[in-house]
Amino acid sequence: MAKDETLINGQIRFDEVRCISDSGEQLGIMSARDAQLLAREQGLDLVCISPNAKPPVCKIVEYGKYRYQLEKKQKEARKKQKQVEVKEIKLSTQIAQNDINYKVKHAREFFESGKHVKFRVYLRGREMQNPAGGFEMLKRVCAMVSDIAHADKEAKIEGKYASILMIPNNKGKAT
Numbered sequence: 001m002a003k004d005e006t007l008i009n010g011q012i013r014f015d016e017v018r019c020i021s022d023s024g025e026q027l028g029i030m031s032a033r034d035a036q037l038l039a040r041e042q043g044l045d046l047v048c049i050s051p052n053a054k055p056p057v058c059k060i061v062e063y064g065k066y067r068y069q070l071e072k073k074q075k076e077a078r079k080k081q082k083q084v085e086v087k088e089i090k091l092s093t094q095i096a097q098n099d100i101n102y103k104v105k106h107a108r109e110f111f112e113s114g115k116h117v118k119f120r121v122y123l124r125g126r127e128m129q130n131p132a133g134g135f136e137m138l139k140r141v142c143a144m145v146s147d148i149a150h151a152d153k154e155a156k157i158e159g160k161y162a163s164i165l166m167i168p169n170n171k172g173k174a175t
Contacts, residue, residue: 007048008063009036017048017058029055086116086165091141093121093133104144111148111168120163134162142166 012032019027019035022044027035032046039046039060047066050057059066087110089103107117119141121134138155148169155164 008045012048014056016055018055020059022061086118088118091121093137117166120161123160131162138164
């Protein structure tokens with residue numbers, strides 16, 4: 001876990017700070033020393049919540065409670081993020097049609113479950129100098145799944161592979 005870099009109490013070394021009370025009331029601009037004394041009188045901590053502002057913003061709060069609320073907000077933000085899973089299907093330029101059909105069948109299952117699929121065609125030896133065969137294979141596969149998915153970007157060469165990322169169409173999915 002990352003080290004906490006929040007400035008509290010004696011660590012705050014600014015000349016002037018904008019001070020906010022525990023209830024959210026603006027106390028105005030004052031010296032950091034006066035703000036620390038004010039916090040100590042109330043039995044709370046002075047926490048720098050925005051050190052890059054001019055002047056820096058500090059709040060008088062209980063530090064443990066402040067940390068708890070901050071972690072709670074971060075956890076909630078992580079929950080709302082959407083994770084996209086990318087499945088990879090490898091092909092070659094010499095693959096038989098029934099093998100292509102089998103791999104396309106699996107790709108369709110992935111698209112129906114909302115996953116993205118990356119098709120990769122392995123280019124061997126002299127196929128690297130003329131990757132047209134790899135791109136042709138990708139075009140064939142894309143045509144077979146065009147009713148359920150679309151290409152995110154154009155096909156490209158990545159090392160020894162010609163690849164394309166396909167994304168499911170949103171027509172069939174209820175969100």
